[in-house]
Amino acid sequence: MSVNSFPNKPRAERLDGRLFLTEENLDRGTLTLLAAARKIEVQLRRSISDAGLSATEVAVLTEICLEPGIDVSSLRDRVGGTTPTIARILAGLEKQGLIDRPKAEGDARRRALRLTRQGMGLIDHALAAIRKDMTQVYRQSGEPSVTGAIELLQTIISIHEEQPKS
Template sequence: MAVPVNLNRPFDPRLFLMDQELDRAAGLLLAGANALAKAGESARKKAGLSKPELQILMAVRYRPGQTVGELRTALGMTVPTFARLIGQLDSRGLIERARETSDARRRKLTLSDAGVTLTTPIAIEVRERLRLAFRASGPEAAAGVRTLLESLVK
């Protein structure tokens, strides 16, 4: 019989690599991502964007210049769904697709001026949520979080 694990206990820094602590960290990362998504939810609705459209726009905003294929792979979307969403965003004038100089078949994505304008209120909400969390945790913890997240996405 499995013993229930209390994931709300105080953090013991000596045990940070134990399975229980890693599970707790994974849960907190998922909950943190959900909190950031919720932070921009009202602005998303006001902008008339679906969640997948917002996901694409914010990924392009934060990492401009990705190719269509790179972004689709990073977001884990199917080719037909992604192509449909990109087409919708393009027809609304929210993204720009530029040919890559080394391979004209590949297109690099950036936000258009309208895309930047539309996503700015959402980015402001996300920034404010992060700002409050970073202030509450302090500069050393904030630097540690950045290091951890950069290691995860490499």
């Protein structure tokens, strides 16, 4: 399928709601989602560029911010990468004072990852830098679209968490 086949304008309304599940619409939605995620990630990284963090380190911090107390294996599954790489990144972030790795409740072998006050400050600074753009996007889209988009994104996250590991 050619990316050029995607028009810049939304498709006309269809009588049968099931017809939106075409390969073209699924691919268009996926590519659009990826492009939007890249734009937000670039803005996020630029806003904290002074910290000298890699893209993977920023991803680790945002995942921990999204789910405080996440364990290392869940984090590795979300971010990707090998166990030694994630361990090295976590050690570096802990050394910089951005995360804590206390033992998880109920299982002393596991670590419940959390942002420190300094780590949360870094993420807050990054989010503040893109808040203006997101405010404009939310206002243009309207509440039903924003709520629907958030539900869609949360479903994507939960589906991938529920899939068995291969």
